[in-house]
Amino acid sequence: MRFLAFIGALAILGAIAAAIYLFGGFFSVAENVDNPAIVDWALASIRGASVAGHATDKAPANLDDPETVKAGAKIYSTIGCVNCHGGPPDANWAKWSEGLKPVPADLKVMAKERTAPQLFWVIRNGIKFTGMPSFGLAGASDQDIWSIVAFIKKLPSISDDDYKTWTASP
Ligand code: HEC
Structure with a gap:
């Protein structure tokens, strides 16, 4: 019984200490202060599991x-993605995106790591606690988002020249 009371007291003290640390202004929300490696690892793992668990929309047939x-x-070149993720020739990539943590993912890598429904889900809904916006919330149609997914899936094999031609203003 005493032992349980002791554990209970420890838990209460721990909660008070955590509240003081978090609400007393001791925890830093600065973007340029690194998280402990284990926190980054946990966040990335939770992100991957969450995306995999939620991406249930079926890809349309015309992705190829x-x-x-x-x-x-x-659409990718005009809607804002290039600012953070760059494009094949990196022309419109914005210097300020270096100030984001986690750093915006390399989409050539993501093209292989994520399925089309997972890419769709991420672009449509965004990702909490990262700079990745919800483009659904920002007004992009599902059809436009699927077209972006089709583009990202092919990204590893698209040449700089093709990208330049396809995205040149009419
Ligand atoms: C303001 C900067 C910003 C903009 C604009 C932006 N992203 Fe992101 N994006 C991020 C950040 C930060 C992450 C999180 C990094 C990570 O997942 O490792 C991310 C993650 C992603 C991921 C990987 C998510 C995963 O499964 O882990 C994809 C795919 C992606 N973005 C695609 C896009 C596309 C397509 C657009 C445009 C429609 C876009 N992003 C616009 C910052 C941005």
Whole structure:
């Protein structure tokens, strides 16, 4: 019984200490202060599991269609993605995106790591606690988002020249 009371007292003291640390202004929310490696690892693992668990929309049949891929490149280049993730020639990539933590993912890598429904889910809904916005919330249609997914899936094999041609202003 005494032992249980002791554990209970410890738990209460721990909760008070955590509240003082978090609400007393001791914890730093600064973007330029690194998280302990274990926190980054946990956040990345939770992110991956959450995306995999939620991405249930079925991909449309036309993802391999070259016209859809081209349309996706155009939308990708104008909607804001390049600021953070760059594009094949990195032309419009924004210097300020270096100030984001976690750093915006390399989409050539993500093209292989995530399925089309997972990419769709991420772009549509965004990711909490990262700089990744919800483009659904920002007004992009599902059709536009699927076109972007079609483009990202092909990204590892798209040449700089093709990207430039597809995204040049009319
Ligand atoms: C303001 C900067 C910013 C913009 C704009 C942005 N992203 Fe992101 N994106 C991020 C950050 C930060 C992450 C989180 C890094 C990570 O997942 O490792 C991320 C993650 C992702 C991921 C990987 C998510 C995962 O499964 O882990 C994909 C795919 C992605 N973004 C695609 C896009 C696309 C497509 C657009 C444009 C429609 C876009 N992003 C616009 C910052 C941005």
